[in-house]
Amino acid sequence: MGKNNVIDTLNEFLRGQYMGIHSYERLIQRLEDEELKKEFQAIQQEHKQHAMRVAERIQNLGGRPVDSEGVMGSIQGRMSEYTMPHDPEGILEQAIIGEVHYGIEISEEIVRGDLDPESRMLIEDILDRDREHVLYLKQLLQ
Known part of the structure; x- marks a missing residue:
């Protein structure tokens, strides 16, 4: 595992964080419930903090x-706007799907293997927090 492989892996993970930030932005724009909007904004802020931590780690590795999320991520985000729900339950379900599939499952695939111990700890911490987001969103859906 070379340093460049670690940096490339972290950058791919970072693109996913930007996709999450922008997805929450689109969902927040559709929410009318101010309390739910605040909850989504808090989760979005955590994703921004995660992105900053990963970016800092990449810089520390040289x-x-x-x-940004890259061209493909941007296209995917734009396409999702057409199928995005407008009701609070649908928006919560969309956020849960995004966190589970993109935030956790795909991220786990991205970081499988090519990470040094310090980077792995950082990513595991972020993924653990994403799992907590899923549980919290599911509680809000109840």
Whole structure:
């Protein structure tokens, strides 16, 4: 495992964090319930903090962090706007799906293997927090 492989892996993970930030932005724009909007904003802020931590780790490894979700992530985000729900339950379900599939499952695939111990600890901490987001969103859905 070379340093460049670690940096590339972290940058791919970071693109996913930006996708999450932008997904929450689109969901927040559709929410009318102010309390639910605040909950989504709090989760979005955590994703922003996670992105900053990963970017800092990349810099500490001598790399240059990406600053967006990339072209494919942007296209995917734009396409999802057409199928995005408008009701609070649908928006919560969409957030849960995003956290589980993109935030956790795909991220776990991305980081499988090519990470040094310090980077692995950082990513595991972020993924654990994402799992907590899922549980919390499911509680809000009840």
